[in-house]
Amino acid sequence: MEDSWRDDAPGSGEPDDGPRPRRLLRRLAITVLVLAVPVGGLVWLFQDDLFHPFGDPRACEGSDAPLSGAFGAGGAPLPGDASDVHYYTQNGHTELSFVSSRIPGFLHTAGFVPDDASPFDESYGDDHFALGEDDTELPRGLCGTGVRGPVLTYGSAAASIMVERSPFTTDRFRAPARVIVTYNTP
Incomplete structure (x- = not known):
């Protein structure tokens, strides 16, 4: 008490x-x-799933600039059916990867192949890239899936591109084909 x-x-x-x-x-x-x-x-x-550079899930870790609407390959936009898009930007250099079934039209629009030429014409595309059938290639920094061999490569003063070619014939791309475009941002 x-x-x-x-x-x-x-x-x-x-x-x-x-x-x-x-x-x-x-x-x-x-x-x-x-x-x-x-x-x-x-x-x-x-x-990794919550925080993407620039809030863009397509951007790979370490990218220092967002992807513009028209990229360096002749200022061409991505094909309308482009999927599985990934990009890596560093110091004005861009690596862009996507999958599309509209590759011939994209190559013409981007200026890699003239409108009246075949994308399989040896004077435009080179199939001597050292990537065997079903081998993969993914540039450093770029995330996602790499291109599978065999590939055709195209180049211009402003950009280069690797496109998956059909493993069964030399006059077709895979359907759909993965593409990796490399270019410098202006």
Whole structure:
């Protein structure tokens, strides 16, 4: 009964105002800590999926500039059916990868092959790139899937391109074909 003279003692006749502010703050801090640990773990676990450069899921880690609408290969846009698009930009240099079934039209639009020429004409495309059937190639820094051999390569003063060729015939591309375009940004 020594404490019965204190105002906050039970039975003192005054209404109980609930927990003290210190207890409330302590409980709040513990609750925040308990919730922060699993949330932080989930963010760490899925950080590659949550944080892309420029908020663009197509950008590969380490890219220092976003992809423009028309890229360096003759200012051509990506084909309308382009999928699995990935790019890596570093110091004005861009590596771009995509899959499309509209490769002949893209090669004409981008200026790698004249409109009246076949993309399989040896004077425009080179099939001597050292990449055997089903071997893959992915430039350093570029994420995603590499091109599978055999490939045809095309080049201009502003850009170069590798396109997957059919392993069964020399006058067709894979359907659809993966493309890797390399160019310097102006």
